[in-house]
Amino acid sequence: MNFSDVIGQSFVVKRLKQIIESQRIGHAYLFVGSKGIGKKTIANIFARGIMCKSQGHRPCDLCRSCRQFNSGNHPDVYRVQKGDKSSIGVEQIRNVLEDIHLKPYESSRKVYIIEDAHAMTVQAQNAFLKTLEEPPFFATIILLAEKSSELLPTILSRCQVFRMQRLTREEVCTIIISHFDMPRERAMLFAGLSGGIPGKGLQLAGSQEFNQMRSDVFKFLEEIFDYNDIDKMTQWELFNQYKDRIDEILDMLVIWFRDILSYKETGDSALVINIDKLPVIEKQASLFTIRRIRSIIESIERTRRMLKGNANYQLTIENLLLNM
Amino acid sequence: MRYTALYRQWRPETFDEVVGQDATIRILKNQIKSNRIAHAYLFCGSRGTGKTSTAKVFAKAVNCLNPIDGNPCLKCEVCQKLSTGSSMDIIEIDAASNNGVDEIRELRDKVKYPPVVGRYKVYIIDEVHMLSTGAFNALLKTLEEPPEHIIFILATTEPHRLPATILSRCQRFNFKRIANKSIVSRLAEIAKRTEIQVEPEALYTIARWAEGSMRDALSLLDQCIGFGGDAVSNEDVLAVLGTADQWFVFAVAENIIEGNVSELFYQVEQLINDGRDVSVFLKDLINHMRNLLVIKVCNDAAQLIDVGEDTFKAYMEQAQKASQERLMRAIDILCAAESEMRWSSQPRVSLEMALVKICRPEQEVTLDALLDRVAKLEQQLEGGVVVKQTSPSRKGARAASKSQAVDGGSTVGKEGGDNGSNDDGGAADAHVWEEVLGIIKKERIALYGFLKDCGFALNEKGMAVLSFPADQQFFMESMDREDNRNFVEKAIEKVVGKQVKVRCVLADQKTARSEPEGKSQNEEIIEKAIDIFGEDFVEIVDD
Numbered sequence: 033m034n035f036s037d038v039i040g041q042s043f044v045v046k047r048l049k050q051i052i053e054s055q056r057i058g059h060a061y062l063f064v065g066s067k068g069i070g071k072k073t074i075a076n077i078f079a080r081g082i083m084c085k086s087q088g089h090r091p092c093d094l095c096r097s098c099r100q101f102n103s104g105n106h107p108d109v110y111r112v113q114k115g116d117k118s119s120i121g122v123e124q125i126r127n128v129l130e131d132i133h134l135k136p137y138e139s140s141r142k143v144y145i146i147e148d149a150h151a152m153t154v155q156a157q158n159a160f161l162k163t164l165e166e167p168p169f170f171a172t173i174i175l176l177a178e179k180s181s182e183l184l185p186t187i188l189s190r191c192q193v194f195r196m197q198r199l200t201r202e203e204v205c206t207i208i209i210s211h212f213d214m215p216r217e218r219a220m221l222f223a224g225l226s227g228g229i230p231g232k233g234l235q236l237a238g239s240q241e242f243n244q245m246r247s248d249v250f251k252f253l254e255e256i257f258d259y260n261d262i263d264k265m266t267q268w269e270l271f272n273q274y275k276d277r278i279d280e281i282l283d284m285l286v287i288w289f290r291d292i293l294s295y296k297e298t299g300d301s302a303l304v305i306n307i308d309k310l311p312v313i314e315k316q317a318s319l320f321t322i323r324r325i326r327s328i329i330e331s332i333e334r335t336r337r338m339l340k341g342n343a344n345y346q347l348t349i350e351n352l353l354l355n356m
Numbered sequence: 357m358r359y360t361a362l363y364r365q366w367r368p369e370t371f372d373e374v375v376g377q378d379a380t381i382r383i384l385k386n387q388i389k390s391n392r393i394a395h396a397y398l399f400c401g402s403r404g405t406g407k408t409s410t411a412k413v414f415a416k417a418v419n420c421l422n423p424i425d426g427n428p429c430l431k432c433e434v435c436q437k438l439s440t441g442s443s444m445d446i447i448e449i450d451a452a453s454n455n456g457v458d459e460i461r462e463l464r465d466k467v468k469y470p471p472v473v474g475r476y477k478v479y480i481i482d483e484v485h486m487l488s489t490g491a492f493n494a495l496l497k498t499l500e501e502p503p504e505h506i507i508f509i510l511a512t513t514e515p516h517r518l519p520a521t522i523l524s525r526c527q528r529f530n531f532k533r534i535a536n537k538s539i540v541s542r543l544a545e546i547a548k549r550t551e552i553q554v555e556p557e558a559l560y561t562i563a564r565w566a567e568g569s570m571r572d573a574l575s576l577l578d579q580c581i582g583f584g585g586d587a588v589s590n591e592d593v594l595a596v597l598g599t600a601d602q603w604f605v606f607a608v609a610e611n612i613i614e615g616n617v618s619e620l621f622y623q624v625e626q627l628i629n630d631g632r633d634v635s636v637f638l639k640d641l642i643n644h645m646r647n648l649l650v651i652k653v654c655n656d657a658a659q660l661i662d663v664g665e666d667t668f669k670a671y672m673e674q675a676q677k678a679s680q681e682r683l684m685r686a687i688d689i690l691c692a693a694e695s696e697m698r699w700s701s702q703p704r705v706s707l708e709m710a711l712v713k714i715c716r717p718e719q720e721v722t723l724d725a726l727l728d729r730v731a732k733l734e735q736q737l738e739g740g741v742v743v744k745q746t747s748p749s750r751k752g753a754r755a756a757s758k759s760q761a762v763d764g765g766s767t768v769g770k771e772g773g774d775n776g777s778n779d780d781g782g783a784a785d786a787h788v789w790e791e792v793l794g795i796i797k798k799e800r801i802a803l804y805g806f807l808k809d810c811g812f813a814l815n816e817k818g819m820a821v822l823s824f825p826a827d828q829q830f831f832m833e834s835m836d837r838e839d840n841r842n843f844v845e846k847a848i849e850k851v852v853g854k855q856v857k858v859r860c861v862l863a864d865q866k867t868a869r870s871e872p873e874g875k876s877q878n879e880e881i882i883e884k885a886i887d888i889f890g891e892d893f894v895e896i897v898d899d
Contacts, residue, residue, distance in 0.1 A: 066701075159450075185403050189571050197633065283701055294708065
């Protein structure tokens with residue numbers, strides 16, 4: 033994959049290409065963007081580009097350096113991953129600090145790619161500070177982070193920050209169609225649900241299980257007016273069944289109510305994301321009040337926070353159900 | 357020439373190049389001039405304010421053979437040697453990665469060796485807040501009384517994490533955030549010396565975003581040069597920052613002020629389609645609102661807002677239209693949305709919700725309105741418990757709960773309003789009956805057994821109606837015995853404080869209160885009689 037194959041992110045790609053062409057290669061870059069947005073893909077192309085030996089277009093994908101990189105065997109590329117652990121500890125960063133003073137083996141540069149940089153512990157980030165500010169001249173450090181708020185301000189101020197943009201619906205749709213054989217309309221639906229994150233769009237489009245889950249959840253939402261409190265409580269089963277994927281379910285709920293709200297306010301179906309459910313949304317828009325929708329969305333977000341804080345799953349979900 | 361980042365290339369070499377820390381620099385320079393150099397310094401302040409740079413300059417200055425007005429000359433033998441970085445006299449320690457007690461012990465062993473070229477050996481301990489407690493304590497004695505040729509400079513962004521014993525041994529200097537003006541002039545100077553054209557407006561934008569940090573500013577300028585080449589325009593800066601065009605922000609603010617919700621939805625859609633970062637946009641919007649508020653509140657707002665003239669005029673115009681309350685509310689809500697966005701995986705929805713919230717203040721739940729609604733609901737609930745036994749009311753309650761389910765509670769408030777007036781008495785009755793039952797239960801538990809399922813209503817004419825469920829005729833009959841009735845009447849009298857008559861009915865007979873048109877014949881006659889003769893002359897005797 034090369035820069036020309038990247039769909040979307042045109043601005044970031046343009047800047048990175050300029051950096052490679054002008055050879056103004058800095059020592060620390062930070063790519064920020066949601067999971068699945070393409071940080072790693074772009075970081076790999078960029079890293080290959082700054083180490084490429086070709087005189088013309090870089091990365092060339094032909095020279096020894098590029099081929100080594102593509103096969104995952106480049107001796108001057110050092111990757112830090114959190115692996116199975118929940119965070120990147122200070123030990124892993126110390127290993128980088130030791131390694132970074134060794135001259136590159138065969139390339140003119142050494143590249144360090146810290147994946148999941150947001151998962152660095154505070155100690156790890158602090159240990160990194162001095163080196164991140166003034167590494168040896170041949171080293172380039174690329175940090176990939178999902179959220180910049182997880183990083184110390186002192187880390188941020190030492191890096192050139194590239195914010196990955198969410199893709200437009202069209203762009204995600206194109207990516208989905210290039211991977212899966214499906215009609216455009218359907219691809220557009222997934223594109224809408226992906227929220228502009230191609231990785232998520234692909235995951236949605238490729239997963240049978242997701243479609244099953246989606247229709248289960250929507251069945252619940254469509255019938256929500258026929259339920260009394262006890263019926264609602266029995267829906268807990270549904271949430272229990274998909275316990276591992278509760279984040280996605282909450283996303284679905286939020287988007288559902290957001291659709292109703294936007295339809296209620298604008299009366300325009302073009303703004304609706306779950307376009308295949310338009311009739312139901314239309315109907316519910318006439319039944320819900322704005323205040324009610326707002327309070328539901330707020331309680332969904334509250335549920336998300338509570339679950340992240342390890343609140344009791346069943347109680348939290350039941351509470352949400354009763355609030356709906 | 358090898359490329360290095362601007363903030364490394366333009367690290368200050370002399371005190372005069374350090375920006376925005378005049379007081380600190382003056383003290384340090386005077387100390388050097390008068391040769392009153394302390395042995396331990398602590399530099400603290402937020403990122404990019406010049407702590408490490410000042411420490412480096414100071415280390416050179418104390419060793420320089422012929423300092424010029426306190427600055428290192430950069431020409432003498434010692435300065436030259438120190439500049440190459442190969443000197444053993446300036447030792448920079450990264451406390452964050454050497455934070456153990458062992459590293460500090462090693463340091464303590466080495467301090468006794470004299471410097472190689474200069475007069476002083478300077479230890480710069482950066483990120484010192486990361487030292488472990490053991491390490492701090494190991495350092496204490498050395499920090500208090502080091503050999504004569506030693507100077508310690510500790511630098512940190514988080515001085516509150518240092519033990520008090522460390523703080524009290526150092527001369528502490530606080531580095532302030534650098535004023536936007538100083539950042540702009542320094543950027544302009546650097547741009548001039550690197551022969552790069554930068555628009556003045558662009559410099560202001562950079563300075564604003566840097567929030568008082570020189571390193572952030574230079575880093576941003578660096579990225580802009582990488583993007584825009586030798587001429588950097590304000591648009592380039594905005595593009596690199598990923599912020600929307602400022603006129604777009606103006607348009608959104610316009611709609612917020614006018615409460616134009618549907619337009620806002622389209623604008624958010626546009627924002628998303630352009631691939632803009634929602635959280636960055638939100639930050640812009642908050643700043644915009646803040647500027648409007650400043651204009652509203654201050655007479656001389658121009659000084660507090662760093663924008664060009666045209667933009668300022670546009671701000672003035674927009675501020676005219678907005679009310680102060682709306683702006684303050686908007687800022688509140690947007691700030692709340694900003695912090696919520698950190699959790700949410702749907703930043704777009706958070707933004708949309710916030711915008712709707714701002715534009716629909718009538719939907720807002722003020723504390724008073726909320727209390728009012730809660731009170732009504734409670735009444736409704738209690739009324740519901742009492743009339744539960746009487747079939748018409750039960751039907752009503754069910755209808756209410758059904759309608760609640762059907763339109764998602766949207767009409768609860770209204771229903772509460774309608775029923776509220778009717779049910780006022782119902783709620784009061786419920787309280788009375790509860791107390792009465794309490795008394796009966798204490799004294800005659802058997803009677804309580806008869807009565808516990810029955811409904812109770814008291815009308816203003818002193819008539820208490822006990823309605824028994826249809827299948828409890830036996831209980832009703834037992835209750836109707838003289839002694840029982842007297843007892844209950846007394847109990848009720850105790851509670852309400854006036855004499856009452858008790859009448860028992862089965863639930864399928866209509867009760868007096870809940871359905872006026874279904875009053876029993878008797879009661880109608882009684883009422884008529886009272887109307888005609890007056891209450892005092894009518895005595896009701898049940899047979």
